Amino acid sequence: MPQTYTAWKSISFVALWFAALAGSLSVVAASETKFVGSQTCNSVSCHGRTEPRRVSGGVNGASLQEFALYERHDPHVKAAKTLASPEFQAIIGKLSERPAGPTRATVYHQCAQCHDPEGMAAEAVPSSAVSHGISCETCHGGGKGWLAQHYERDVSRSSLVALGMRDTKDLHVRGDLCASCHVGGALKNVNHDMLAAGHPPLRFELAAYHRKLTSHDEDGKRSHWNDARERIGTKDLEVKLWEAGQIASAKAALALLESRAHAGASWPEFAEYDCFSCHQRLRPSDGNRRAVAGLPQWGQWNLVFAGPAADSKVLNTLRDEMRQSFASQPHVVKVAASNVRKSLGTSLFLEDATSSQLLKLPAEPSEASKSWEALCQRYLAQRVLEKSIGDEFRKLELAGRISTSDRVSFNKQRGEIDHDLAAVGLQLSFADNKREWPRVLAIPQGIEQVESDLTATAGKLRMLQAFLEPRR
Numbered sequence: 501m502p503q504t505y506t507a508w509k510s511i512s513f514v515a516l517w518f519a520a521l522a523g524s525l526s527v528v529a530a531s532e533t534k535f536v537g538s539q540t541c542n543s544v545s546c547h548g549r550t551e552p553r554r555v556s557g558g559v560n561g562a563s564l565q566e567f568a569l570y571e572r573h574d575p576h577v578k579a580a581k582t583l584a585s586p587e588f589q590a591i592i593g594k595l596s597e598r599p600a601g602p603t604r605a606t607v608y609h610q611c612a613q614c615h616d617p618e619g620m621a622a623e624a625v626p627s628s629a630v631s632h633g634i635s636c637e638t639c640h641g642g643g644k645g646w647l648a649q650h651y652e653r654d655v656s657r658s659s660l661v662a663l664g665m666r667d668t669k670d671l672h673v674r675g676d677l678c679a680s681c682h683v684g685g686a687l688k689n690v691n692h693d694m695l696a697a698g699h700p701p702l703r704f705e706l707a708a709y710h711r712k713l714t715s716h717d718e719d720g721k722r723s724h725w726n727d728a729r730e731r732i733g734t735k736d737l738e739v740k741l742w743e744a745g746q747i748a749s750a751k752a753a754l755a756l757l758e759s760r761a762h763a764g765a766s767w768p769e770f771a772e773y774d775c776f777s778c779h780q781r782l783r784p785s786d787g788n789r790r791a792v793a794g795l796p797q798w799g800q801w802n803l804v805f806a807g808p809a810a811d812s813k814v815l816n817t818l819r820d821e822m823r824q825s826f827a828s829q830p831h832v833v834k835v836a837a838s839n840v841r842k843s844l845g846t847s848l849f850l851e852d853a854t855s856s857q858l859l860k861l862p863a864e865p866s867e868a869s870k871s872w873e874a875l876c877q878r879y880l881a882q883r884v885l886e887k888s889i890g891d892e893f894r895k896l897e898l899a900g901r902i903s904t905s906d907r908v909s910f911n912k913q914r915g916e917i918d919h920d921l922a923a924v925g926l927q928l929s930f931a932d933n934k935r936e937w938p939r940v941l942a943i944p945q946g947i948e949q950v951e952s953d954l955t956a957t958a959g960k961l962r963m964l965q966a967f968l969e970p971r972r
């Protein structure tokens with residue numbers, strides 16, 4: 501990345517800017533022309549088994565059942581079908597049927613960046629067998645370079661990565677991958693026009709979404725990989741995922757902001773701002789809402805906790821600029837966002853990311869921490885803590901280091917926290933699925949109430965954490 505940025509100074513500025521962003525930040529697009537077609541992975545001797553491979557040592561290694569598990573249980577399988585759904589087509593219709601609006605094909609191309617990378621690869625390589633939607637190579641990287649090597653005995657991960665395989669085991673790489681579609685980036689822009697046409701707002705948190713992919717529920721739903729080894733081998737994996745996700749989301753959101761400000765055409769971009777600073781006033785009929793004077797606030801979803809990873813001086817410059825909201829100059833915003841993005845490190849803590857570190861991290865003290873978005877992020881962080889402490893307790897239990905009475909008190913305490921957090925979650929959720937209006941905003945002093953509820957659950961989480969300490 502640093503080379504790319506020094507290179508700009510000497511050569512054609514604008515063209516390189518987009519090329520650099522497209523090449524380095526559009527994580528998924530980069531490898532598309534190297535696709536061989538994900539069906540290639542689906543042979544019975546490869547990842548297409550119907551029964552898991554038996555491996556000595558239990559949870560080690562791939563099951564080789566990945567294709568079937570993916571097709572049966574992964575939400576991304578739906579992507580191909582969604583392309584033809586009435587909801588998807590209606591959004592395209594609304595965007596393209598305005599006077600002087602873009603054509604359906606132009607709009608579809610924007611959607612395809614996230615919804616149809618396989619189809620885009622098919623366009624680039626017309627002879628290949630790729631179909632539509634999201635599949636193996638979307639996430640693991642185009643297979644042309646590594647397909648023939650990756651099952652060889654003793655082949656190293658780093659050599660596969662050099663051949664174009666994505667190192668999904670690295671949590672930061674994984675976070676960047678997910679955020680590239682679930683937050684966005686230079687060519688992946690869910691803007692306010694799309695939201696107004698009916699696109700669901702993207703509100704991503706890596707650990708929560710990861711849990712949705714990997715949880716093994718009663719129906720035997722299984723992710724296509726077994727994450728038991730990763731969870732056992734990594735202390736507080738859940739917190740590490742959360743940390744990687746906060747940084748990846750901030751990075752993606754800043755790249756998105758840069759490209760929005762660069763394009764300039766529709767600046768200010770409403771999707772950058774807190775939805776409810778406009779939308780409460782847009783719908784006065786709902787009653788009982790606090791009027792907010794002044795300009796809409798910059799949306800904080802992807803930046804509430806990411807502050808410590810960035811240079812605080814450049815972050816404050818960007819915040820000041822965005823606080824002026826509609827008066828801010830797009831080119832100034834672009835430079836400021838780029839400076840913050842370049843300043844991002846890989847860690848939010850001074851030490852290894854663990855639940856005790858996360859327990860110490862306060863939500864950033866700013867007026868923005870009183871927003872619905874900031875409260876949602878605090879809530880999600882506490883869910884991460886609950887899960888992580890639970891995982892570590894379970895490890896001690898399996899090692900025979902927990903007495904029956906401790907198990908009973910731990911589970912009781914955890915149950916109480918779960919109950920309290922569920923109540924907070926309800927306050928933060930929408931009363932009506934069709935209309936985004938969080939319950940908490942309809943209650944006088946609702947925000948303050950949820951803030952103090954979250955302070956109370958943080959205290960209980962600290963007590964839960966204390967169960968682990970003397971036993972480690």
Ligand code: HEC
Pocket residue numbers: 528575576578579580582613614615617634638639674677678679680681682706709710712713
């Ligand atoms: C190529 C873009 C892309 C990438 C990369 C991607 N996703 Fe998705 N994801 C989507 C789209 C699009 C959907 C919606 C699919 C549909 O319903 O048609 C989705 C849906 C999901 C859902 C279901 C959400 C729900 O409301 O039920 C989860 C969970 C999820 N993704 C998690 C992840 C995680 C974790 C990663 C990283 C390992 C990831 N995604 C990577 C595009 C992507």
Ligand code: HEC
Pocket residue numbers: 578582587588589591592595607608610611612613614615680681682683684685688689690694699700702703
């Ligand atoms: C930045 C990437 C991105 C772009 C661009 C994008 N989407 Fe999405 N879209 C997503 C993700 C991610 C989800 C899943 C959101 C979730 O569940 O959290 C989604 C969800 C959806 C859904 C709901 C799917 C379901 O199963 O409920 C529809 C419909 C949809 N998108 C249509 C479109 C259309 C039409 C376009 C183009 C106008 C578009 N999207 C552009 C990323 C994108």
Ligand code: HEC
Pocket residue numbers: 538541547561562563564566567570571576634635636637638639640667668669674724725726
């Ligand atoms: C939405 C992104 C995504 C898609 C699509 C996807 N994977 Fe994965 N895959 C992951 C992530 C994340 C992991 C977990 C990290 C890891 O072990 O590399 C993983 C793990 C794996 C593993 C386990 C690796 C190991 O060492 O245990 C295999 C094998 C695999 N995937 C194959 C496939 C195949 C085959 C497909 C297509 C049917 C596919 N994946 C589709 C994201 C994806």
Ligand code: HEC
Pocket residue numbers: 692693695696697698701770771772773774775776777778779782796
């Ligand atoms: C600066 C003010 C402003 C902000 C901030 C804003 N919107 Fe809007 N929104 C509008 C206006 C004005 C309209 C009506 C015109 C249009 O359709 O673009 C609208 C229309 C909409 C509509 C369709 C009409 C409706 O009320 O159902 C949706 C959905 C929507 N916005 C969602 C969002 C979401 C989600 C966010 C936050 C990411 C957001 N908006 C942020 C001003 C705003």
